[in-house]
Amino acid sequence: MSFLEVRDLSLDIGNFELNGIGLKAEKEDYLALIGPTGSGKSLLLETIIGFYRPEKGRIILEGKDITDLPPDMRHISIVYQDHMLFPHMDVFKNIAYALRKKLRDKKQIETEVKQISEVLGIRELMHRKPATLSGGEKQRATLARSLVVRPKLLLLDEPFSALDARTKERIREMLKKAIREYSTTVLHVTHDFEDVWALANRVVVIKKGEVMQAGDLESIFRRPSPDFVAEFLGTNVLKGKVKTIEGKLAVIEAGNMRIYSSDPAEPGEEVTVSIRPEEVILARETVESSARNILRGRISGIFKKEHVVVVNVEIGGKEIKTVITPTSCEMLGLEPGKGIYAVFKASNAKIIR
Ligand SMILES: Nc1ncnc2c1ncn2[C@@H]1O[C@H](COP(=O)(O)OP(=O)(O)OP(=O)(O)O)[C@@H](O)[C@H]1O
Ligand SMILES: [Mg+2]
Known part of the structure; x- marks a missing residue:
């Protein structure tokens, strides 16, 4: 008890x-x-x-x-x-x-x-x-x-x-x-x-x-x-389908996005992927990174909050929300409409069912 x-x-x-x-x-x-x-x-x-x-x-x-x-x-x-x-x-x-x-x-x-x-x-x-x-x-x-x-x-x-x-x-x-x-x-x-x-x-x-x-x-x-719950917590949630397994990673197609996840999955499976906004990094160019997900997109919105900046990135018809510091927002020279890369690890793309 x-x-x-x-x-x-x-x-x-x-x-x-x-x-x-x-x-x-x-x-x-x-x-x-x-x-x-x-x-x-x-x-x-x-x-x-x-x-x-x-x-x-x-x-x-x-x-x-x-x-x-x-x-x-x-x-x-x-x-x-x-x-x-x-x-x-x-x-x-x-x-x-x-x-x-x-x-x-x-x-x-x-x-x-x-x-x-x-x-x-x-x-x-x-x-x-x-x-x-x-x-x-x-x-x-x-x-x-x-x-x-x-x-x-x-x-x-x-x-x-x-x-x-x-x-x-x-x-x-x-x-x-x-x-x-x-x-x-x-x-x-x-x-x-x-x-x-x-x-x-x-x-x-x-x-x-x-x-x-x-x-x-x-x-x-x-x-x-x-x-x-996902929406209430501001977590990114994307629906997609497992295309194949590459090594230990599931390759998921969500709209035009290709997402790698280290969670177990079966090819052909319909899945939902969750990604915390704080775990997405923004970069102006493709970066040398161990992160498997480097997705090209376009900034669709910038919202300044008290301590952080919320940046929405449109990728292949879907939107990913990210949270960055005001300093990196300034350093990256972010503006709506600009091209940008969203970068995150396969281990941070969680499959939820
Ligand atoms: N004594 C009461 N008599 C009648 N209705 C009440 C009473 N206390 C709360 N309620 C109603 O019950 C519902 C839940 O209220 P509660 O205060 O538990 O919400 P809450 O989750 O604490 O919200 P908040 O985050 O705004 O504090 C509300 O619709 C509220 O108007
Ligand atoms: Mg209350």
Whole structure:
């Protein structure tokens, strides 16, 4: 039995339902829960913590059925985007508050608060009121308050979405240290794939109240189930047919494109190939490269994002999306309409079925 098991959970709140949700986590797993807005991510967390009563299904935590327990008996903590600190209490009192129900000894409470504050880098803020703190400091205090009671399960509902990129990065590192030290199992709802890459070891994708795919990072991002998950994750998905096998590589024809993949396949097989946009390199000329796929195309779109540039390349009537740095975009002198080579390894062309 897994440390956390959500079994066939259904909840009907009138205009929306969670439908037969199943998920599992081992102790100290870090699960990222992703999906479009309105897909039921927050509702799922709030059902797991016990704010909603499911019509059907069970929630098992550390071998115990907690489905009918009140929220405060479940040993689960939750952190939201907006901090929920008590405004009239300083940081120390906020963190110690939940602990007071668990521990009587003042010294012991102090030791525990000190320990978590050190890990999250907020020792200096103990006697400040929440209103005087920055967004990042407030979220660290909130995390400290949730972790100090050593919950069996920590639920995070977009806790970093109001913070700037630099602050997010720092808090992720501190959170990582904290959950390692406290051996916490985490279920983290996020829209930010950076959170997923930096923190999670497993991913659950939900859509309209149903689990679409669950697995480790590699299987979700590199081998997304075709259609919805692949599209949601921005993975390139191309349908084609295996022409032949050359050495150990499958040669796949997708439109006018010829793609080499190192995944096992049979000649004649209809396949779908997935390629992560970050794994495609752009070059102005054919390059000496160990990469087997060097495809000539034309730039069909350039989209500047916060830290990256998304470049679409049209190759033989199909489009491949790539993600490059602003520096390489400039160095390559990319412009819509220009000819370009898209280069990627056969090992990065994954066959999904
Ligand atoms: N208390 C409620 N009463 C009625 N409908 C609700 C309630 N809470 C949520 N919903 C509806 O249930 C659906 C799922 O909501 P939920 O908040 O779980 O989505 P979400 O995946 O967390 O979205 P987001 O990414 O925007 O936070 C939405 O259509 C929402 O309007
Ligand atoms: Mg939500």
